[in-house]
Amino acid sequence: MPDSFDISSLVRKNILELNPYSSARNEFSGSASVFLDANENPFNTPLNRYPDPGQKELKQAIARLRGQAVENLFLGNGSDEGIDLLFRVLCEPGKDNVITVDPTYGMYAVCAKINDVERRSVMLTEDFSLNASAVLEAVDQNTKMIFLCSPNNPTANSLEMEAILKIIDSVNCMVVVDEAYIDFSSSKGVLSLLSEKKNLVVLQTLSKAWGLAGIRLGMLFAHSDLVRFLSAVKYPYNINALTLKEALSALREPKRAELWVSTILEEREGMVSDLVSMDIILEVKPSDANFLLVRVEDPGALYTFLMKQGIIIRDRSSVPLCEGCLRITVGSAEENRSLIDTLRTYRSS
Numbered sequence: 330m331p332d333s334f335d336i337s338s339l340v341r342k343n344i345l346e347l348n349p350y351s352s353a354r355n356e357f358s359g360s361a362s363v364f365l366d367a368n369e370n371p372f373n374t375p376l377n378r379y380p381d382p383g384q385k386e387l388k389q390a391i392a393r394l395r396g397q398a399v400e401n402l403f404l405g406n407g408s409d410e411g412i413d414l415l416f417r418v419l420c421e422p423g424k425d426n427v428i429t430v431d432p433t434y435g436m437y438a439v440c441a442k443i444n445d446v447e448r449r450s451v452m453l454t455e456d457f458s459l460n461a462s463a464v465l466e467a468v469d470q471n472t473k474m475i476f477l478c479s480p481n482n483p484t485a486n487s488l489e490m491e492a493i494l495k496i497i498d499s500v501n502c503m504v505v506v507d508e509a510y511i512d513f514s515s516s517k518g519v520l521s522l523l524s525e526k527k528n529l530v531v532l533q534t535l536s537k538a539w540g541l542a543g544i545r546l547g548m549l550f551a552h553s554d555l556v557r558f559l560s561a562v563k564y565p566y567n568i569n570a571l572t573l574k575e576a577l578s579a580l581r582e583p584k585r586a587e588l589w590v591s592t593i594l595e596e597r598e599g600m601v602s603d604l605v606s607m608d609i610i611l612e613v614k615p616s617d618a619n620f621l622l623v624r625v626e627d628p629g630a631l632y633t634f635l636m637k638q639g640i641i642i643r644d645r646s647s648v649p650l651c652e653g654c655l656r657i658t659v660g661s662a663e664e665n666r667s668l669i670d671t672l673r674t675y676r677s678s
């Protein structure tokens with residue numbers, strides 16, 4: 330990426346020209362004693378009021394926690410909103426393309442399809458590592474984004490930092506690094522590079538380590554120019570009042586999430602040693618996340634057996650490079666014990 334790199338050169342013309350919707354809460358956001366500007370109901374406080382469209386208080390809390398500036402942060406209804414908005418802001422349907430490194434999180438492909446954007450798939454190597462040259466070979470002048478998921482779902486490993494950096498430094502498009510599982514990882518991730526890499530986008534979420542998948546809060550860190558375009562395109566009140574409140578309260582207690590993470594990591598190590606000792610388990614892939622990818626003789630049969638015992642895991646055996654593999658989330662000590670005890674009663678037929 331040259332020094333002259335300008336994000337607006339990647340943005341669709343209709344978005345450059347967009348005059349965003351301006352809500353009542355946009356036009357006046359200070360304090361007052363009487364609010365008669367938004368056609369709200371005066372009863373049922375506080376939920377009668379529209380939430381802050383700029384999510385100022387929550388953004389300040391997250392920015393502080395992550396050591397970033399508020400203008401580099403976009404909040405979405407899950408990471409999925411950020412992913413979809415990136416397509417809508419950057420990719421001209423029927424013309425532009427994106428690159429995914431597979432196997433990976435399915436949402437990139439779904440959003441590409443919905444937005445009628447070509448997706449070029451580059452495979453990870455057999456040992457799930459990132460081949461930077463193969464990615465760079467797939468890039469052309471219509472490539473707008475490269476998605477890198479680290480730690481990667483479903484392979485559970487982190488991608489090599491050196492390869493990630495090589496890609497960021499070699500291209501003229503955005504590189505989106507999805508760090509949904511970063512809190513479980515031994516790698517510290519790429520967020521600290523944001524200020525020096527204009528074409529870097531980092532996705533994080535409250536859905537995993539923070540235990541808040543139900544409130545739908547995704548964080549997207551990027552250059553302030555890109556954050557401005559995303560904010561102009563989002564629904565005005567994309568983060569609802571209940572989510573703002575729950576997220577703020579969780580962020581006041583970061584130690585609680587840290588404790589969950591260390592408990593889950595201990596549980597993961599226990600599960601790994603239990604699983605590798607079983608002859609039905611052929612391989613447990615190294616994990617840098619809160620789930621394990623395990624290879625077995627007959628994944629379909631094992632999946633069905635567990636399901637009949639009320640234990641649901643994910644069959645990933647039809648995914649290229651994951652042949653024979655099941656994905657198992659690390660649960661509570663009781664849940665993991667129940668999984669292991671049940672597996673011990675399994676005899677492959």
Ligand SMILES: *Cc1c(COP(=O)(O)O)cnc(C)c1O
Pocket residue numbers: 406407408409410434478482507509533534535536537542545546547
């Ligand atoms: C779980 C997950 C997410 C989280 O998505 P949300 O919409 O924030 O819940 C994002 N990326 C990956 C790779 C995931 O596995």
